[in-house]
Amino acid sequence: MNAPHTPTTPAQSVFSVRDLWKVFGPKADLVPADPELAALGAAELRERTGCTAAVRDVSFDVKKGEVFVVMGLSGSGKSTLVRCLTRLIEPTSGTISIDGEDVLSMDGGRLRELRRHRASMVFQHFGLLPHRTVLDNIAYGLEIQGVGRGERRERAAEFAAKVGLDGMEQRRPGQLSGGQQQRVGLARALAVDPEVLLFDEPFSALDPLIRRDMQEEVVRLHREEGRTMVFITHDLSEALKLGDRIALMRDGRIVQLGTPEEIVGAPADDYVRDFVRDVPREQVLTVRSAMRPALGDEHESGPALGPGATVHEAIEAVARTGENARVVEDGRCLGVVDQAGLLGVVAGVPVATRKAVA
Numbered sequence: 001m002n003a004p005h006t007p008t009t010p011a012q013s014v015f016s017v018r019d020l021w022k023v024f025g026p027k028a029d030l031v032p033a034d035p036e037l038a039a040l041g042a043a044e045l046r047e048r049t050g051c052t053a054a055v056r057d058v059s060f061d062v063k064k065g066e067v068f069v070v071m072g073l074s075g076s077g078k079s080t081l082v083r084c085l086t087r088l089i090e091p092t093s094g095t096i097s098i099d100g101e102d103v104l105s106m107d108g109g110r111l112r113e114l115r116r117h118r119a120s121m122v123f124q125h126f127g128l129l130p131h132r133t134v135l136d137n138i139a140y141g142l143e144i145q146g147v148g149r150g151e152r153r154e155r156a157a158e159f160a161a162k163v164g165l166d167g168m169e170q171r172r173p174g175q176l177s178g179g180q181q182q183r184v185g186l187a188r189a190l191a192v193d194p195e196v197l198l199f200d201e202p203f204s205a206l207d208p209l210i211r212r213d214m215q216e217e218v219v220r221l222h223r224e225e226g227r228t229m230v231f232i233t234h235d236l237s238e239a240l241k242l243g244d245r246i247a248l249m250r251d252g253r254i255v256q257l258g259t260p261e262e263i264v265g266a267p268a269d270d271y272v273r274d275f276v277r278d279v280p281r282e283q284v285l286t287v288r289s290a291m292r293p294a295l296g297d298e299h300e301s302g303p304a305l306g307p308g309a310t311v312h313e314a315i316e317a318v319a320r321t322g323e324n325a326r327v328v329e330d331g332r333c334l335g336v337v338d339q340a341g342l343l344g345v346v347a348g349v350p351v352a353t354r355k356a357v358a
């Protein structure tokens with residue numbers, strides 16, 4: 001998410017994934033181990049072996065407190081990858097750890113504990129129990145954990161309020177809109193207080209306005225609680241809005257892993273460039289990408305912006321005042337943004353080829 005959150009230094013990993021493969025099909029485990037098979041494209045691999053490599057040699061860390069978005073087109077391997085994290089799907093090879101603990105060697109009990117307490121999943125189809133009230137649905141995860149009735153109702157009420165369901169506690173899911181049902185699913189996942197929330201395209205079935213509400217809800221919850229989240233989406237604008245970092249997947253591989261600004265400002269290849277072509281760059285890129293050193297007494301005048309301000313905000317400030325804007329951090333002027341720099345960002349002209357303005 002683009003909003004600031006409590007930094008964790010040094011960056012601590014919650015999930016750590018290395019060389020992960022998930023291959024579906026006969027003798028799947030032979031594929032990652034055989035360099036020739038591992039190098040085959042999807043169609044050839046299927047033809048030669050009958051296998052599909054849904055996740056191919058993927059490595060990444062999910063850091064404590066971040067929103068980590070897994071994005072890609074349909075079939076790129078997002079759901080398979082995220083399901084491997086808690087072994088809802090068994091990986092074919094590679095390693096996964098949570099807080100340093102090896103997930104692949106966990107026994108049944110430990111795995112249940114992982115899924116119930118440490119990494120809960122919020123599904124697109126939220127799996128609400130139709131005959132239970134909103135409150136009892138929210139309390140359900142706590143019930144499974146063995147939390148006593150009084151405490152779980154109290155906690156459920158607290159989370160119902162937190163996600164904006166006050167006054168609806170006694171309704172049944174059938175008496176709620178899609179967005180409200182999704183809030184129940186979210187409250188249920190939050191109530192068990194997991195270390196990580198895993199979202200599998202939770203909002204893709206919602207209409208656009210409700211979807212925006214729910215995205216804002218996630219941003220707010222993240223800002224307030226700083227909870228680690230892994231969020232699957234095939235929607236680029238959702239990824240850019242929510243992600244601190246985005247892993248962009250194609251054919252089972254991560255083709256780029258970076259902040260929204262890195263992905264939009266420095267696409268790793270033509271595929272990514274094409275993917276982000278229509279993004280309004282000025283709303284994603286920050287003034288750092290438009291900045292040049294201050295000359296003469298420029299550091300003394302003009303509107304001041306923080307280094308996290310977007311180019312869009314800088315355009316507003318420059319247009320309003322008619323002056324170049326200063327980028328200021330802790331009272332120090334880091335540089336200046338002028339009209340040419342701002343236009344250069346909007347037009348996608350690389351810094352090196354921009355002409356300075358006198």
Ligand SMILES: Nc1ncnc2c1ncn2[C@@H]1O[C@H](COP(=O)(O)OP(=O)(O)OP(=O)(O)O)[C@@H](O)[C@H]1O
Pocket residue numbers: 024025052053054072073074075076077078079080081234
């Ligand atoms: N159980 C399975 N058996 C065989 N192939 C599978 C299985 N599950 C997924 N696949 C294949 O693995 C690839 C990745 O699927 P996955 O569902 O992870 O993609 P996705 O990016 O989440 O797609 P979507 O956005 O459509 O949900 C696809 O080619 C899919 O057909």
